[in-house]
Amino acid sequence: MFLEFVEGPLWYFSAVVFVVGVLWRLVDIWRQPSRTDLAVPRGSGVPGALRTIVTRSWTAKGFSRGATFHLVAGYMFHIGLFVLLIFAAPHVKFIEERILGFGWTPAPHWLFMVASDLAFAGILLLWLRRLMHPVMRKISTFDDHAAAILTFVVMLTGCLALLKSHDSLRAIHMLTVCLLMVYFPFSRLMHAFTFPVSRAYTGAAMGRKGVSA
Amino acid sequence: MARMKFLCDTERCIECNGCVTACKNEHEVPWGINRRRVVTINDGEKGERSLSVACMHCSDAPCMAVCPVDCFFQTADGVVLHDKDICIGCGYCFYACPFGAPQFPTGGVFGSRGKMDKCTFCAGGPGEANSAEQVRKYGRNRLAEGKLPICAEMCATKALLAGDGDVVADIFRQRMAYRGAAGLGTGWGVAYDKGLRKASGLDGKAAGKED
Amino acid sequence: MTDHPSRPAIPSEPRQHGVPPRVRARITRYLLALLAFVLIAPLVPYAAAYLGAGNVPNPGAGLWNEVRQRAGPADANTQARGVESAVLINQVGERWRQFRSEMLVPVGAWLLLGTLGFLALFWILRGRIPLEGGRSGQLVPRFSVNQRVVHWFAAILFVFLAVTGLVLLYGRFVLIPILGPEGFSATAAACKEGHNLFGPIFPFAVLAMIVLFLRGNGFNQIDLKWFFRAGGLLKGHPASSGYYNGGQKSWFWMVVLFGIAISISGLILDFGVFGQGREVMALAHVVHGGVAVVFIAASLGHIYIGTVGMEGAFESMSHGYVDANWAREHHDLWLAEMEAAGMVGVEPNALEEVKRHDNIDFKGFGSPGTKAVQG
Ligand code: HEM
Ligand code: HEM
Ligand code: HEM
Ligand code: SF4
Ligand code: SF4
Numbered sequence: 016m017f018l019e020f021v022e023g024p025l026w027y028f029s030a031v032v033f034v035v036g037v038l039w040r041l042v043d044i045w046r047q048p049s050r051t052d053l054a055v056p057r058g059s060g061v062p063g064a065l066r067t068i069v070t071r072s073w074t075a076k077g078f079s080r081g082a083t084f085h086l087v088a089g090y091m092f093h094i095g096l097f098v099l100l101i102f103a104a105p106h107v108k109f110i111e112e113r114i115l116g117f118g119w120t121p122a123p124h125w126l127f128m129v130a131s132d133l134a135f136a137g138i139l140l141l142w143l144r145r146l147m148h149p150v151m152r153k154i155s156t157f158d159d160h161a162a163a164i165l166t167f168v169v170m171l172t173g174c175l176a177l178l179k180s181h182d183s184l185r186a187i188h189m190l191t192v193c194l195l196m197v198y199f200p201f202s203r204l205m206h207a208f209t210f211p212v213s214r215a216y217t218g219a220a221m222g223r224k225g226v227s228a
Numbered sequence: 229m230a231r232m233k234f235l236c237d238t239e240r241c242i243e244c245n246g247c248v249t250a251c252k253n254e255h256e257v258p259w260g261i262n263r264r265r266v267v268t269i270n271d272g273e274k275g276e277r278s279l280s281v282a283c284m285h286c287s288d289a290p291c292m293a294v295c296p297v298d299c300f301f302q303t304a305d306g307v308v309l310h311d312k313d314i315c316i317g318c319g320y321c322f323y324a325c326p327f328g329a330p331q332f333p334t335g336g337v338f339g340s341r342g343k344m345d346k347c348t349f350c351a352g353g354p355g356e357a358n359s360a361e362q363v364r365k366y367g368r369n370r371l372a373e374g375k376l377p378i379c380a381e382m383c384a385t386k387a388l389l390a391g392d393g394d395v396v397a398d399i400f401r402q403r404m405a406y407r408g409a410a411g412l413g414t415g416w417g418v419a420y421d422k423g424l425r426k427a428s429g430l431d432g433k434a435a436g437k438e439d
Numbered sequence: 440m441t442d443h444p445s446r447p448a449i450p451s452e453p454r455q456h457g458v459p460p461r462v463r464a465r466i467t468r469y470l471l472a473l474l475a476f477v478l479i480a481p482l483v484p485y486a487a488a489y490l491g492a493g494n495v496p497n498p499g500a501g502l503w504n505e506v507r508q509r510a511g512p513a514d515a516n517t518q519a520r521g522v523e524s525a526v527l528i529n530q531v532g533e534r535w536r537q538f539r540s541e542m543l544v545p546v547g548a549w550l551l552l553g554t555l556g557f558l559a560l561f562w563i564l565r566g567r568i569p570l571e572g573g574r575s576g577q578l579v580p581r582f583s584v585n586q587r588v589v590h591w592f593a594a595i596l597f598v599f600l601a602v603t604g605l606v607l608l609y610g611r612f613v614l615i616p617i618l619g620p621e622g623f624s625a626t627a628a629a630c631k632e633g634h635n636l637f638g639p640i641f642p643f644a645v646l647a648m649i650v651l652f653l654r655g656n657g658f659n660q661i662d663l664k665w666f667f668r669a670g671g672l673l674k675g676h677p678a679s680s681g682y683y684n685g686g687q688k689s690w691f692w693m694v695v696l697f698g699i700a701i702s703i704s705g706l707i708l709d710f711g712v713f714g715q716g717r718e719v720m721a722l723a724h725v726v727h728g729g730v731a732v733v734f735i736a737a738s739l740g741h742i743y744i745g746t747v748g749m750e751g752a753f754e755s756m757s758h759g760y761v762d763a764n765w766a767r768e769h770h771d772l773w774l775a776e777m778e779a780a781g782m783v784g785v786e787p788n789a790l791e792e793v794k795r796h797d798n799i800d801f802k803g804f805g806s807p808g809t810k811a812v813q814g
Pocket of ligand 3: 581590593594595597598648652656683686687688690691694738741742745746752753754755756
């Protein structure tokens with residue numbers, strides 16, 4: 016019935032869209048012509064690129080005051096989400112049975128819960144700030160809100176299915192997961208894959224200029 | 229119509245835990261779940277007594293009244309059963325039950341108890357009797373096979389009685405009469421020591437014989 | 440028995456007619472004595488048992504008193520490992536169940552429906568409280584970004600917890616007839632997991648709320664007057680107020696007290712892993728459920744006045760600015776302070792706002808007694 020459809024055909028369809036879409040976007044970025052830098056490079060771009068990928072993981076000195084909220088809530092959300100995604104017992108089981116063929120030790124229940132509480136608190140705070148902060152509100156597009164809400168709904172339906180006993184609740188979670196995967200490659204959610212690319216690009220440019228930024 | 233009841237005769241129970249073991253074995257009860265347990269009062273002291281206790285299949289069951297999803301039902305025999313497909317593992321039945329019968333599979337971190345499990349009077353649960361699904365969820369359905377609960381069947385001293393409440397009560401009444409006037413006729417000495425029974429003039433008072 | 444040791448039997452005299460009266464009286468006496476004996480004799484063992492009962496203790500009585508724990512916890516032992524598995528009789532179950540099904544469910548229902556009814560009545564009679572003077576077009580800053588984020592954070596969690604909690608409390612009566620047992624089971628399972636998962640976040644929202652909203656929420660003389668004038672709801676009795684009025688302050692302190700009570704009791708219910716027994720759980724549940732229905736009822740009033748009930752109120756929590764006329768009509772003393780500080784009629788210029796909120800000191804912003812003004 017519905018669960019079989021969602022877990023079967025719909026899941027394969029979304030997975031294909033997700034994989035093909037992400038690859039297509041990455042290849043597309045790769046093939047963008049970059050402006051030729053006529054200046055004589057003062058240094059190599061590679062160390063700059065690598066450094067920037069790491070250093071952009073926290074706020075630069077001058078901006079720290081205004082960005083504390085984002086730093087804290089952002090890490091709460093992302094760490095929580097990744098622990099959930101990769102170490103939640105039902106997810107490990109799903110990955111083992113349906114994707115990779117092997118699994119790993121799932122997080123104990125309490126860690127799963129702490130992680131999801133962090134993730135929920137984080138995404139709510141981030142999205143509310145997006146709505147309430149005058150500048151954040153002005154620079155936010157439909158895409159930002161859609162991505163935040165969709166991710167939240169996926170998390171919420173997953174959390175509602177925690178008793179693992181009702182096919183209907185499972186199917187709803189799976190359905191929202193499918194929606195998210197189809198939406199993913201064509202939205203801001205691509206930042207999960209593109210953030211190293213953009214940081215490396217900036218870092219390399221700075222490296223060639225001999226600037227550490 | 230039979231009204232199923234358990235009764236544990238404290239003068240006979242020797243805390244062998246045979247009933248507990250029989251239950252776990254018969255129903256493949258998971259670790260950590262005790263559908264039946266034996267509690268000993270004043271362990272190792274004078275007046276020590278043991279009682280085997282499980283769900284008592286209350287006539288007006290508190291668990292049934294309190295369950296937020298209303299998943300309990302009572303069979304025509306008065307056995308209180310519940311539907312694990314409906315149960316949400318909230319634990320309210322455990323708070324309400326006088327006897328601590330409802331059990332939960334996990335320790336309940338973050339209140340995430342699994343589905344409740346309890347003694348079924350060996351009567352399974354909803355669904356087809358002794359179907360693979362019923363056996364997996366609730367254990368064997370002996371009542372459907374015309375048998376009585378395994379715990380009482382296994383009891384070596386016949387301390388634990390199970391069956392139609394009238395019959396159980398009759399047996400117990402006979403025992404009490406045999407041991408002497410109610411209230412005076414209890415005690416291991418009276419129950420098992422023939423000499424003491426004779427000396428107290430109580431021997432042979434009861435006409436009936438024990439089962 | 441009829442033999443008389445003192446007087447050997449005398450052969451009856453054939454000449455005499457009938458039994459002599461003396462003999463007859465004696466026979467009657469014997470018969471009466473016999474009757475008395477027959478009647479009393481069987482009672483002797485009972486009497487003996489009764490008198491002897493003091494010496495032969497009833498072993499059953501002591502045992503069942505211990506099982507029932509009439510004199511404190513019994514000295515009990517069991518091989519079963521679990522919370523309170525050595526307890527034979529649950530001491531609180533029945534009282535807890537009676538509280539839940541005879542107090543919490545019906546009284547809570549009346550409280551919630553009564554509050555809704557009252558608000559509906561108020562809406563019909565008074566309608567939306569309008570801005571008497573219309574909009575002035577002049578804005579006064581009221582709540583900072585952080586205050587608004589935290590407010591909606593708490594509000595979203597609260598509404599979610601309240602809805603899921605009420606489904607657990609009333610679903611059996613309201614939702615099973617609609618959704619059927621299976622449908623409601625799925626709903627209740629989702630609500631239980633959702634409630635248990637979101638619950639532990641709520642205490643942090645309450646704490647943040649206390650930190651950000653404490654300032655200006657202390658009661659003072661003005662509030663007393665405000666209460667006497669019923670918040671100015673009666674026509675022609677305007678009640679003046681500062682940054683917060685008496686009603687808002689009451690709500691804030693309710694949030695603090697109820698929030699703490701509901702969080703502590705909720706955490707006890709949620710983390711059943713510390714071996715707390717049924718007594719503690721039942722007590723926590725009584726506090727949690729009792730506080731929850733009162734909290735929800737009170738929040739209905741707050742939500743009503745914050746949305747449909749009063750023109751111009753919602754924007755203070757959405758944009759952070761209110762119309763000067765709204766401030767004049769509902770918080771006159773605060774408006775006077777803001778006027779004195781030159782904070783009336785500011786442009787909601789994003790750049791200026793960010794300066795105020797983020798980098799530059801916004802301590803004086805949106806709070807009573809505003810002095811520091813930037814931009
Ligand atoms: C707070 C966040 C989340 C929680 C609590 C959660 C929880 C769960 C649970 C309990 C299941 C098992 C359902 C069942 O077998 O009945 C599940 C399955 C799954 N979840 Fe999540 N999930 C969360 C977020 C996510 C996210 C963000 C994704 C993907 C982007 C995701 C993807 C999946 C997938 C693919 C399955 C397998 C579905 C199935 O076996 O039917 N989950 N999740
Ligand atoms: C303001 C917020 C809250 C409201 C309005 C609320 C309301 C409720 C209600 C109405 C119930 C159902 C009682 C019943 O069925 O008899 C309930 C149960 C419960 N609540 Fe809350 N609650 C709130 C916050 C919390 C918090 C902060 C926690 C935990 C930290 C929590 C944890 C629980 C737990 C564990 C139960 C028992 C339900 C179960 O075991 O499935 N709640 N709550
Ligand atoms: C969900 C609907 C809600 C709406 C529409 C709403 C609306 C508002 C509005 C408009 C204000 C500003 C009043 C003013 O200008 O002075 C306010 C203040 C406030 N709200 Fe809410 N609110 C909601 C829920 C909640 C909840 C659930 C809580 C607490 C758990 C809460 C706690 C507060 C507090 C503490 C204040 C500060 C003012 C005071 O102390 O009364 N609100 N709300
Ligand atoms: S579980 Fe407890 S309350 Fe329910 S019938 Fe059995 S003994 Fe009675
Ligand atoms: S644990 Fe299950 S059976 Fe017990 S009250 Fe909750 S839903 Fe009903």
